Amino acid sequence: MxxxxxxxxxxxxxxxxxxxxxxxxxxxxxxxxxxxxxxxxxxxxxxxxxxxxxxxxxxxxxxxxxxxxxxxxxxxxxxxxxxxxxxxxxxxxxxxxxxxxxxxxxxxxxxxxxxxxxxxxxxxxxxxxxxxxxxxxxxxxxxxxxxxxxxxxQEIGELYSAECRADLGDARCQVPLLPPVIERSTSYAVGDVVRAPLQSGTWSYGTMSFRCTAAGITAASQPVYAEGAGTSTTDGTATFVAEPAWTRKGQVDAVTARVSFTGTVEGAAVASGWFTAGVLTWITGPNAGRSVEIKSWASAGGAFELFIPVAYPISPGDQFTVAPGCDKRFATCKSRFANVLNFRGEPLVPGVDSTMSYPDAV
Structure with missing residues (x-):
């Protein structure tokens, strides 16, 4: 043939x-x-x-x-x-x-x-x-x-689960972990979240993000933004309200190993475990530009432990940004992020245990 x-x-x-x-x-x-x-x-x-x-x-x-x-x-x-x-x-x-x-x-x-x-x-x-x-x-x-x-x-599609299938900060989750920098003479809608440069602190964006509460167009030159949580700033015809930023800047104080070190996080007045399962991104040093997941974080002493060793040695003074972690549970989504409308899980669907249950004997 x-x-x-x-x-x-x-x-x-x-x-x-x-x-x-x-x-x-x-x-x-x-x-x-x-x-x-x-x-x-x-x-x-x-x-x-x-x-x-x-x-x-x-x-x-x-x-x-x-x-x-x-x-x-x-x-x-x-x-x-x-x-x-x-x-x-x-x-x-x-x-x-x-x-x-x-x-x-x-x-x-x-x-x-x-x-x-x-x-x-x-x-x-x-x-x-x-x-x-x-x-x-x-x-x-x-x-x-x-x-x-x-x-x-590769698997295409998803299975229902009690835990959220979105990743914190992605397009489905929509938590503004690192919002874009505000632009001049630009239109913003209610709910848009931005960063404004030249804020106080060691990082040029400070510890606040700003949510648009009145739609409008920003001015040609940036006004001085009020940084207290809940305070508002009028920028052109738009109004923004300050809220604590999810992503914070930190700096290494002392190094134990390539997977552990102590560091100071700017404005991190939160409970231990806040950054556990979060993401740390290096902005200076030989690891600059690389991200790694956090295995644990303790507020007392600022002790970080990473899931895997970094590629290059860590040195005191290396700077990084750090975002909080999410265990993908409905309770965490509600209490920590107030983001239940974007929760991508089915916590109320009966599990395998319910299929094996039976009425109690009379």
Whole structure:
């Protein structure tokens, strides 16, 4: 049986005529190239050839060796994974960046080229994203390349549950953890929450957020905002009322380990556990821009314990922002955040225990 003429072009791989002729020849001069594109836009290019390869306007370096497991393909939708082994190199892939998670879910492309004539084009072998990455301890790493069908293994949809399925501060929760900075000559509606710069305190946004209570357009220049909770400020034709900000600024006082330290949080006159299960984001120091979940926080002494160690050492004076935690229970949503209208759970749905219950004997 021949190919079905009604299914269009059924070629599995598309290559140029010149490269196809080279592949069909008795001797080939092929090399494998691969690129890694991180989420921050940094791109790393490598080849297993003994010299650098110039292809498509880019240089694929041969100074860092790597090897991969065999690539196999079939017509099924099973995830076609393979492993890549490579050397850590201070000039390219470093252990610190690996531990910091910068290569998590990076896009990987693997292809063949004729190193003697790269202009022939490429034979695409595999495209996917890095999954689990393991540091072997001898200056090498092993990365799992997950194929495009990996996305088909993810669950789509939700199951009902007693706990909230939203994450604190996301589009469904709508708690304004870190509202946008107010803009000049801009229209605001009732209920909009903003931050106003140049407030008191060590952070330029102070410890207050401002909720619009009278719609209008802000003035061309910012007035002095009243910072007491419940006080109002007229900005142009709009009116804003101050309320305590959810996200606060803090600073490291003393370091115990990469998972624990003591720190001072500005205006954090709250009970112990307020920031437990919250998110801490570094704004200075070598970990700047990275976020980590908080395992526990004690108001007395300001002791923080993180769920996982940070990528780089923490030093006294490092600054961070910290947001409160949420245990996703209805009672917490009501008492702490006053956000029950956006609660994404079903706390009143009978559980499994109710299906096993029976009337008491008379």
């Amino acid at each position: 021949g190919p079905d003429p009604h299914r269009g072009d059924q070629a599995v791989k598309q290559v140029s005529a010149a490269l196809a002729a080279h592949l069909a020849g008795p001797v080939t001069t092929l090399t494998t190239c691969w690129s890694i594109l991180r989420w921050d836009g940094a791109e790393f290019l490598f080849t297993d050839h003994d010299g650098d390869v110039a292809f498509d306007g880019k240089i694929y370096r041969a100074s860092v060796g790597y090897s991969r497991t065999a690539i196999s393909s079939d017509a099924q939708l099973a995830v076609d994974n393979l492993d890549i082994d490579g050397f850590l190199d201070d000039a390219s892939i470093t252990e610190e960046d690996m531990r910091a998670g910068l290569f998590d879910f990076a896009e990987v492309r693997i292809f063949l080229v004729n190193w003697q004539a790269p202009g022939m084009g490429a034979l695409r072998l595999r495209r996917g994203r890095l999954g689990e990455v393991t540091l072997t301890g001898n200056g090498m790493f092993r990365g799992e390349l997950r194929g495009l069908t990996q996305a088909l293994q």
